[in-house]
Every structure is written in structure tokens, then in C-alpha cells.
Amino acid sequence: MPRLSFITGGKKPKPILRTGTFRKPRRLQGQDYHTLIERCLRSKQLFHDEDFPADLSSIGSGTLLRKVPPNFEWKRPHELMKNPLFFTENVSRFDLHQGLTENCWFLAALASLTLNKDILTNVVPQNQSFQKNYAGIFHFKFWRFGEWVDVVVDDRLPVDENGKLLFVSCVKKNLFWGALLEKAYAKLCGSYEDMQIGQVSEALVDFTGGVNLTIKLAEAPPDLWQIMIRAANSGSLMGCQTRSGPEMVLENGLVAGHAYTVTGIRKVTSKSGSENLVRLRNPWGKIEWKGNWSDRSHKWDQLGFKERLLLRKTREDGEFWMSIEDFEAHFVELVICKLTPDLISHENGKQWTLSMQCGKWTPGSTAGGRMTYTDVYWKNPQYRLKIFHGDDMEKSTNSCDVLVSLLQKQNNKHRNQSPPLFIGLSIFKVPLDFQGNRSRLPQMFFLTHRPVNNKCVFINEREVTQDFRLLPGSYVIVPSTAEPDQECEFILRVFSRKHILEEQGENPNIVLCCKKIADKQDDKLWENIFTKYFEKHPEISVIQLQMLLNKVTWIKLCTKQASVKFSSDACKVIMAQLDMKTSGTLNIEEFRCLWKRLLSYQEIFQRRDKDRSGFLTLIDLQAAVQEKGITLNHQFYNLMLLRYGNSSLKINFENFVCLMLRMEINGEVFQNLSKDGKGIYLQESEWMLLTLYS
Template identity: 55%
Template structure:
């Protein structure tokens, strides 16, 4: 039996109980609110999203509501309510009166990945243990995972049936409560009436969505879908525009579906490519070839037919890839890790995000339309991106994949009150170094053509593009389709290794000329250093490093000990000669420039040392991801007695981490684990 009954008193949230409230969404302390309700013997009521029509909306949705609308808790609707059940069928949700098929299609895809679902929906919540009428969900909101707290009062009709999302299992309520939390995040239930599957994917995962127009689908679409369905991706699709009218073929126009599977079958000694879809309504299916009642199933072997065919009006159906391309308009694939369309097995990616703003009269410069317009284009926020391709500790001048994502923040508390601006971004190659951190002047854009530019500015929440870039430094300029349009945005970059920051706005990241162009102007210097000795030992390396000027570290100049240089040499000496050549020194110098940049960026007090949190951020900026525990151990191992790490120790740590990563990638067969023979283990321990 439920702990609380409808006759028990409720406690309403007062202003004093909000934590860190913001104009966008009140921040509420779930644990504190739950504990107070339990202590006071009451059920939570959320005044920030009350059980009134104001939470549903103020437009056409009100006209669709049933008469005598009521708000009831699950404990009042079922004798044995459950929040979630792993034993139930995963795709158990059905759309209600609300036109949020895009949300349901994304949620159906989310339910196929239990680990991802549990991040959005904490599955340890229940209507028995510590039940206080309060629930919490998590959404990725412009670079941060934020909690959304709700009470469990849900809108129902006079018969006690849920008005919006429900489950085919009448005692399961996780979907309805999640929909309510998402409505609160977006402003109201009515703000869920229109949307894109990609928007919900983003809010559920923080991943990057790729939208493919099926009329222009690439030739390898089947390969892309096959990798996506067997990888960590969420896939949605949408039919051609309409008003959600059921067509003669069983499809619904202007409707979002979830793609939940693919299968290659053999018919008459030739392959047939099938995709499996689900309608968020939980019913109404495709009636063409390979539908539940189609005779085409007789072309398969009895065993294969038994595996694939389910004759049930549950909204799930198969169709050919060709029919899919004809009857559907868009395919949306949300990549939880980059590299889906350019598959790189076992490769590690780093991720950086920067926030920015387009402000009228200052930073809202608009696009490049003519030479005259470039006088305002330069006013847009400008971001420097330095791309690296580490491979076995070396740098290769071969193109590497870089994924750039531009997100615009909503301009109103209610997501549908103001439409999205049309946005895009330009990419320029930096052919020479600019000595200060001011914005690049108009002359730069008059003299340089963009390497990449928006083919069309799109009024979407997110626009993204996968680029193949040679190692080097680039300029990214995000902008709106018209000058002086105002909004905030988040610019994200994914790659194997990069450094990324905004220039001209209190930026502290400093790059010497060497990191902007790693070879130009340095060959002559390096040649002179090595003209007498083609190979240098640890003592000579020490003398060289201590004589160089480290302009990127401010007034604190590092001092390399002989012991440190011996450690560096052991890590860079690929042929075990006890010396390094000019080429090996060039590779070392490129890495030192990267380490210098990320170290200085995190050393906010210019103390010459990094603390624990700064160290972890610097390591992440350099392209290595370590857990908190390992980061602390590294600080104990390589840092000082006060648990702070200077630049020389940071260099030694990063070189060892790079080497360990390289060894792992060389030895692993599946990207997850390795088996070491004794000599390999001994070498590994000596490096680390």
C-alpha cells in the first residue's frame, strides 16, 4: 500500500525553499524538499509549476482538454503504482492529447539504452520508499546537466485517465512524470506542441545530432544506419509536412517516429534492406510491403519470419529502406560520441565548450554578404581553435575529424514564445600569427576566404558540421543570418585533441607563435641548435629547454632539472639510443607548446602551480580524461608536498599519460582491455 493517501495534507513550496533561483528555471534542492516533506508528514506541491491551467498553457491546447480536468497523483490512480519496471517492455509509452510526438519519438529511442535513460530518469525513485510526492529528473541544458524537480500531480480526465503521455502498463508512471518535468523546463505543456526530435535528443544526452534529408541521402545510408543501430546512438525520423493526418498507407503526415532496428534479409537470392520503426501513438502502422499483414513475409524462411514478424497493433512495423526514403523526409541521428559518420575505432575524443553572446551594437555582426558587410562581420565573437592529431606520440600533417556544434539559447522562458534565430558559423585558416588577443580586424576578413561557411542559415536550436582539418590553427566565427540580432549561444568542439578559446573577451589563453604555426620560423632555430650535434643527450636537452623563452607562462619561467630531462628523453627516445634527434625534438616542442597553453589557461592566479581541480581541467584540455581518484594519485605522485603541480612536473605527467595511452591503443584488440606479456608489463611500469 502507498505510504501517503489523498486525505493527507500537502505542503506547498515557499520562496525561501528555492535554491539558486534563476529567471529561466527555479533551482530546487530535491533532497532537502523531500526530507522536509517526510519530516512534516505531507506531500510536496510545487508552486513553481502548479497543478493549474497555467502549467498547461494559454493557447489552442486548452480547447482540446476534456471537461472536468483534474490533477491526481499516481497513488490515487492505481492501487499499486510503480515508477519504473525493468521487466516491462521498454517501448511502453503512448502519446496523449499533446502534439509532442517529437518528444515521444526521442524518448522511445532513449529507452533503448538503459544507462542513458537512468541518467535522465533516476530509476531508484518509487511510490513506497521515502515517497513524498516529489520526483527529480535531469536534462542537459546548454552545457550543464541540471535537475528539474516536480510534484507528481498529473492531469487526468473525469474517468481518471491520463490526458497526456501514458504507459500501456497502467500502473507505470515514469513517462508521464518525465513529460511533466520536460514541460516545466520548456515553460508549459503547450510549449511541447511543436519541436524537433533533435531538440529532445540534445536535452536528453548532450550529444550532437546529424540531420539527413532523405531526398539527398548519401549512398552509404545503409552503412550509416547499421553502425548507428548497433552503436550508442539515438535515431528519429519524420514524415513529410502535414497536420498529423493518417494517410491511406498507414503513415501519419507531419509526424515523428523512432527508428529502432535494421535488418538485411534475403529474398529470391537477393538482399532486401529493412528498417524497423515505431509510432509514438503506440498504434497506427504502415500498410505497405513488409507491414504486419503484408504477403512479402512469405518470401523469407520460416525461421527468419518467426524472428522478425510480430502481428500486433502496437505502432511497430518494418518497411524497406527504399520506401523509408520515399515516405520520410528527415532522419535524425544523435551521436553520443563523435565519429559516427567517419568511423574511428578505439579512438579517444576530447570536448570543449565556450559560451558567447550576440549583442546589438557590439557583437552581433551578422553574416558575410559583401565586402562592405565584412566591416560588421568582424564584430561577431571570434574563437581560436588549434587542432592536433596525436598518434603514437607524434604529429602527422594528415587531416583529422573535427565536429563543431553551435547551440542558441532560448530567448524566452517559454520555448515557443519566440522562434529560433537563423544561425551558422564560418571557419578560417590562420596563415600567420596575430600578436595580441584582440579580435581580428576587418582587414583579415577582406584578405582571407573562409574554408567553411553556412550553405544556409537555419532557424534551429543546434547546427553542426563535421570538418576534416589539417593540424594547425583556425578561426571560428558564429553569427546570425542578420546583423544586430541578439541571443546567447554555446559553441562546442569535438576532436582527438585541440585547444579552443575565445579571443577579445578577457581571454587568458596565450599561444606563442610556435603553437600557431608549429614549423614556420622554427626550422632555422632548431637547425642551429642541432648543427654541431645531430643527436643531443639529457644534459644538452636541459640546457636548451632552460635557455628558451616560455612566453606563454607569464613571469614564471620553468627550470628543468637534469632528472626531469632524463625522464623526458626516455619517453621521446624511440630508438633507445639515449639521445633525441632534431625530428624527435620537433615533436617534443609541439607537445610542450600545447602543455604551455593549457597550463597557463588554468593557472588563473599565475602562481606557477595547479591545484587538483585546475590540474584535472588542464589534463582534459590537453585531450586526456582521468577520474578524480587517478587525478589525485597523479598529483600525489608528481606534485609538491602541498598537492600543487608546477609546469615541469605537468610536462612529465602529460608525456607519461600520452605514452600510456599510445601503448594501450597499440595493444588493445577491442578498445576496452588488454592482455600484457611480462616484457610488455615491465615496459609499461617503467613508463608510468
């Protein structure tokens, strides 16, 4: 799984920070599953989720609400049957049936998820039950715009007067993982209503954090069958969709405007020759294809008995076979979601490099629209892509496989109230006379050069993906909206064997001076300055760290004493705390972590240093530490002042920073290492690393 972000805590994480990792997902709305379940068990009360309450607001306010019976209720599984089960080992694609919500795209992706048990158990944590430690609370993990998010829900589900679930249900009436997973996803989208209408590709990415390759079947490549074989062999998830339009059953048994799951592929040998078959499933759990190789087709008579017995099923379960030719003729697109894009290369098993850049189109600044807006197109964000000679190069062309994904973020809490913009991307080869210039390519460049992909296609979908074969060299990727002055955040992801991706900006001009470093309006200015510095120096030493920090004028902390300066010893302490890879240097992400903490510490120090002496007393220090949510015994504060304070037992800003960093980061390390939050077990080498280099 790609692990693309960093660990954070706190009740209300800032939404603009992508902080949730695969192992340590961000808590949606600050709800921590383990804390909540412990609280419920201790109080002997079942969990009630106030952030996604059991009322109409969680259903929605549009067409879905009109389908819901007026006398529906919210009930827990224990109220519906004697022995409810959350999950079983033998879950399958046949378990789930679609309910009143028009979310076949979600169910098609979910059915695909059941084919890969490793991914399924990542999305659906297995240590949950209606028996052991039951407290009416469950949680699920999704990948959302560059980070993993843990979503908590209670188990109150909407049912009709007969106790039948209104939305997703299971064939086994006492199995509830699907209904609760749908509820968690509805919470992530805003409501059940916000799950109506979508693309199967969207849900596949949310389940995996992978990247989609979308193939328009009207323009299917000649090696489509080989691509599907490689996808199936590598554990990819696959889905497909019929032509858009009103959702209705056609004469051939397919449903128009509907999503299906690709559940298998098989090459068979019949009396008339070999044929390539695709197995599909309708998420309704019924209504099947009626053409060749359908359940009752005479084509099966051409196979040997054993093969026919193995493949043919005559029950009405929504699953059926069809030939690859019929598949291309009756379906619009095939979506293949992979954790790594090995499928676009015939050579499997080689490591791919993933790079991710987060950006934003800002009206009047970086939202230039498509290339036809020649006056402003060059203002779009630009990303320099350097392709190196790799072991996947095709010998005849010396080119490399590159997969580029552009993902836009919804601008509203409710998914359906934030329709996706038309977005696209273009890649330009950078000639030699521009390669040494790190500034943004000017307007004239785009007037005289054509993109590698010739024509940029703009699609109003959440993610646009395009694969290329590029020669080693320097390129610029320009993501854009179709129209100028449209605002939206986006993620650009690039996969290849060997490359570097970095944002293209103005020439670095490192002049580190600031009058009001803590002012919020200056945050972006300093982010740009540091980004440019790290373009020249990807890894900085203690000496460079000291230089950076001391170029800044911490004017709000300047007193009658000398201006705040960081000593070499202090910078060594800071380096040891933030150097997660133990290289003796900091990269830009580690420095960004430090910078955010420094701004936070400065604000706290400023509030507590009321006499502007440049020092905190014992009482001031207690208040400052507690402001960061850390509670310690009184004796520890005395020890801290003895260790970090001066002869008068007062602490200055430099030592306050060192102290706070050690407390915060060591506290986070403890939480990560502790299985129960009460203790940890370390090997001697681990203990030495934590104590000697910290």
C-alpha cells in the same frame, strides 16, 4: 557522458553560469530533491510544487488549453489506482502513448531512450518509488545549454472525469514514470503548452548532452547504411521526421509532419537478394506503414521461416519495418545523437576531444549577421581552431574528422515564446601571415577569403551541426545569426581527435589597474583582461597568482593603513584550495572561481567593516560568515580569530579571504563525499591530501 561544467550550490543559482555537472546537476529554481523529500517525510505531508502548480498556468494558454476538458482534475497516482508503480526493470519503447499534447518529437526521443538503459537510468533516477519513502515528489535529470539540471515535480497529474491521464500515459495503467518525466520536461520548457511542436533532435540532446548529426535524406550520402550501422553498434539514439505540414495520416500509413523513432536496422536475405531494412515506431503506439515490409506485406514470404518469425510482428503497436530505399524516399531527415562522434569515422574506439566555448551575439557589438553584411560580419565572435595531426587522419588526404555544433539558448522562460533564430557557422582557413596574430581577423580578411564550407546555411533550429574533413592547421570559426543586431547566447562545441579551440580577441595587453574593482559594470572588463593573460599563460604559478592579485587596486578596501596586498603565504593557501587537479598551478576556470569569490568576499567585508579600519572584529566576523549561509558554534569564531587574526584578535581582508575559502570549499567537499550529509569515510591517502594540501 560529457562533463562540461562546475559544481555550485545555493537556493537561486545565477542562470548565466553553467554550473551543473553530470554527477552534481544544478537544481532547477533552487529546489533540492533530497532536502524537500526529507522535509516532507518529517512533516508527514505530500509535496506540493509551488513552482509548477497544479493549475492552468502549468497547462498553458494556447491551443492545448482548448483541447483540455473543462472539468479536468489533478490527481496523484494513489488516487487513481491501488498499486501504482514508478518504474520497472522491463520498460520498453512500447510502454508510452502520446496524449493531447502535440509532442511526438519528445515521445520519439523518449522511445529511443528506452533502447539504451544506461542513458535512461541517468535521466530517470531509479531510487524513487510510490512505496518506500513516498512523499509525492520525484526528480529527473536533463542536459540544458551546457549543464545538467535536476528538475523536481510533485506527482499530481491532470486527468479527465474518468481518471484517464490527459497527456503521456503508459500501456500498463499503473506505471507512471513516463507521465512524470513528461511533467518534469514541461516544467523545464515552461508548461505543457511549450512542448507542442519541436524537433526530435532537441529532446535527444536534452536526454544525453550528446551532439546531433542530422542527415537530410534527399541528399543522403552513399554510405548511409554504414553510418546507421555504426550508430546502432555504438549505442547512438536515432530519430527521424516526415515532411512538414499538418499532422495527418497519409494513404501509405505514415503521418505527415510527424516524428518517429528508429528502433532497429537489419540486413535480410530474401529469394530476390539481400535488402537493408529499417525498423521505425510511431509514438502514438498505432498507425503503421502499409508499403513493402509492413506487417502484412507479402515481402515477408521471401524470407526463411526462422528469420520471418524473428522479425515480423503483426500486432498494431505502432512499430514496422521498411526498406532503406523507402525510408529515404518518405522521410525528410535522420537525426543521430551520440555521446562521442565515432560514427563519422570508420575507426571506432579512439578517444575524441571535446571543446566548448560559451558566447553571445550582442546588438551593436558582436551581432554582425551573415557574410553578405560585409561591413559588420567581422564583428561576430571568432574562435581560433587548431587542428593537429591525429591518428584518425585519412592517409589519402591527410585530413581529420571534425564535428562542429552551434547551440542557441532560448531567450524566454517559455520555450514556445522564444522561437529560435536563424543561425549558422562558417570555417575559414587562416593563412600563414595571419596565424601569429591573436587579434580578431579584420574586415578585409572576410572580403578576400571564402569559408571552407563555401556556403553557410542558416536554419531556425536550436542546434546547427556540421561535419568537416580538415587538414591540420589553423582555422577560424565564425558563428552568426542570419540578420545583424540579434541578441542571443550560444554554445560552440567542437569534436575531433586532437585540437585546441580558443576565442579570438584583441592582442593581450595586461595592464592590471582598476579604480572600482567591485563595480558590476567592470566584471566583463576584468574577465577580458584575465582571459587574455591566460592565453599567454594557460597555467599560472603561486608567484603569477600573487602578481595578478597585487596588480589590482582594491580601492574600496583601502584605508588609512597600507593598500591591500596578498602575501606569498596567502597565495599558497589560495592555490591549495582551488587547485583541484593538484598540479601546483591554476588554470583559467579555477582562477575565475577565485575571482567570483573574491568579489563576493570584498562586498561582505566592505559592509561589515563599518569603521573603515581594514579589520573585522569578532561580531563583524560572525555576521560576515553567517551572510555566506554558514552557521558555526560561538567557540569556533574565537578559534578562527586566534588562527587568522592579529594580536588584537581582528582579521584583515587577506586573512578573511583565506578563511572563507577554506570554510566554503571544505564544506562543499564534505557535501560531495558524504552519502547522507552526516559523515564521510576516507582512506588515509585521501585524508592526507585534504588536510596537507588545503
